[in-house]
Amino acid sequence: MSVHPQPEYPAADVLIIGGGLSGALLAAQLLRQPGRRRLLVIEPRSELGRGEAYSATHLGHTLNGNAARMSVDPDNADDLTHWLEQHIAAGGWPESALQAVPVAELFPPRGLFGVYARQRLAQAQALGECQGSSLAHVRAEVVDLQVDERGVRLDLDDGRIVHGARAVLATGMFAAARTARIDDDRFNAAAVDPWDVSAMGRIDPRGRVLIIGAGLTMVDAVVSLEQAGHRGPIEVFSRHGLLPQVRRQPPDWSDFLAADPDLRSPLQLLRALRGQCRQAQALGIDWQAPLDTVRVHIARLWSQASDRQRRQFVRHVRPWWESHHHRSPPQGAALLARLVEEGRLRIHAASLQGLASVPGESPVISVRFRGQSQTTEVAGAALINSSGIEYDWRRVDRPLPRQLLHRRLIRPGPLALGIAADPGGAVQHADGQFSERLFAMGPPLRGLWWESTAVTDVALQAKALALRLATLQR
The missing domain is CATH 3.50.50.60 (FAD/NAD(P)-binding domain)
Structure with missing residues (x-):
């Protein structure tokens, strides 16, 4: 040789x-x-x-942020918008016309x-x-x-x-879906890649699909299933049962954190942010407007917080922060809403306890629903690991x-x-x-x-x- x-x-x-x-x-x-x-x-x-x-x-x-938010040039926030304008004018991405919004608001x-x-x-x-x-x-x-x-x-x-x-x-x-974890080799071996549309095309199109995790990876997984022609029920299991909020284009809001340097801890931030959101809603303004002003301060607030404050944030606030801050693109959110209305998609607040079957067989997972002490086994035609990032x-x-x-x-x-x-x-x-x-x-x-x-x-x-x-x- x-x-x-x-x-x-x-x-x-x-x-x-x-x-x-x-x-x-x-x-x-x-x-x-x-x-x-x-x-x-x-x-x-x-x-x-x-x-x-x-x-x-x-x-x-698609991206979960519009073009105006996704420039790779830190000195030019409009760089992606300008690139898209030229790309579309040259005949690229003709499907962009379906979104019927300015280029800066497109989700490529x-x-x-x-x-x-x-x-x-x-x-x-x-x-x-x-x-x-x-x-x-x-x-x-x-x-x-x-x-x-x-x-x-x-x-x-x-x-x-x-x-x-x-x-x-x-x-x-x-990504948890593509990273073998030391303690769950069997689970990853039994799961379908959330982005593998061809693999999803081999699932029984009417079969029940089980998805672990309810974040943005789950949105991608549901999009993949839809593109693969799946028309059966989808059961999503996550510890808190929270779906990502849909990303909208709110108006500008004053930077309340810059105006109040005494706001230092995650708990103080949460209380102040809730108050700002209530003010916005009382004025008929999207609550996402105050939330979007927080981003530039996150690194400072996190770095100056104590380990105890950080643990409190991760334990008590993180699920709501993730679902409200890391929002779904409108196309994915619209698909989820339609499937929920049709009764095909159900979200369960439940924690995964383990895999009850072996790879190669129809997956059976063991979950504990919130508020219950016993575990329940749930069977499906396929399993998708959408538990996010490790x-x-x-x-x-x-x-x-x-x-x-x-x-x-x-x-x-x-x-x-x-x-x-x-x-x-x-x-x-x-x-x-x-x-x-x-x-x-x-x-x-x-x-x-x-x-x-x-x-x-x-x-x-x-x-x-x-x-x-x-x-x-x-």
């Missing part, structure tokens, strides 16, 4: 681990910085900029957003090449990482080894997180959300020291900033981290 030699790469100035949106935006910002630098992005997918979120191929899987398909992100990266790459910088995409998965005083070494799953002066963990989100790296059964923890190169972030780092993204080792070689951005910093996954959050972090890395000596 012949062995094909693996290509070798010279040592990089920055190794970017992950080529989804986080890695692509960081690469683009670094390429725009003055000076010459060599970047390597290690990403197993064939295209950079898409990652988990923007690899969707069906038009029904996630796959189309991936095209936009890739194009912006290509433009930055062309600019970087003019300045002597380079970008290479290494198609592989990083399975191990070592740091010493000379730099960083990455071991890849195909046996290659790459070196660099510094590395950035831009791993994005570990932020606790200790529970993610992937080679790199395991090795980073084993080598004590990372430590869990606050409340075990992501990993610990300083405000500039330098990763904190298990001994408490902040690394001079290893950095992180985006979803891994959930515990540091709470909201660290939205496009605008990631874009701002990419710009700040690129500026920091550009100032460091090799």
Whole structure:
């Protein structure tokens, strides 16, 4: 058997681990910085900029924010709007006419957003090449990482080894549906991917589908089922039984947090926000208007809160925050409302206790409904895991997180959300020291900033981290 030699790469100035949106935006910002630098992005997918979120191929899987909220350029909030205007004028996305709203208010398909992100990266790459910088995409998965005083070494799953002066963990989100968890291998093996429309086409179109989780991933799963031709009942189980609110376009509201610096704790914020929402409703204004002013203050409020206050927020407020802040795009919300009205979709407040069947058989789950002490077994034709994102790296059964923890190169972030780092993204080792070689951005910093996954959050972090890395000596 012949062995094909693996290509070798010279040592990089920055190794970017992950080529989804986080890695692509960081690469683009670094390429725009003055000076010459060599970047390597290690990403197993064939295209950079898409990652988990923007690899969707069906038009029904849309962004949950309108174009005006989703620019990848932190210095130009209208960048996506302008790109869409040009794209539509050139004949792209003819289905946009069905939404009958201004371009800034459109909710583009996630796959189309991936095209936009890739194009912006290509433009930055062309600019970087003019300045002597380079970008290479290494198609592989990083399975191990070592740091010493000379730099960083990455071991890849195909046996290659790459070196660099510094590395950035831009791993994005570990979706529960696509991430084997150490304690529930059987459950994931029995579940259908929420975004796999072709797999859903093999489900009995009249069969009962069981969905675990009621967040935005569930909305995607229901859209996938609809596109696959499923017409049977759908049973959704989540601990609190809360559906995502539909995202609307509320009018501007005064920034009440900027006007009152004494509001510091999550509890104070919640009380003040409820009062603002009541005021808005009394004036006939959408309650989402006051809520949308909170976003720019979230990082500050979360970072200055005590661990006790954070735990209180996660335990008592988080479900309502998630359902009201991370809202559903109008198309998905309309589909859910129609299916509920038809009696095909039912939402249950119940916690999953386990899988009662074995993979390969019709799934049977064990759940405990809210207010009951005993468990109930529920059978279906198919099971979908829509339980969202796994932020606790200790529970993610992937080679790199395991090795980073084993080598004590990372430590869990606050409340075990992501990993610990300083405000500039330098990763904190298990001994408490902040690394001079290893950095992180985006979803891994959930515990540091709470909201660290939205496009605008990631874009701002990419710009700040690129500026920091550009100032460091090799």
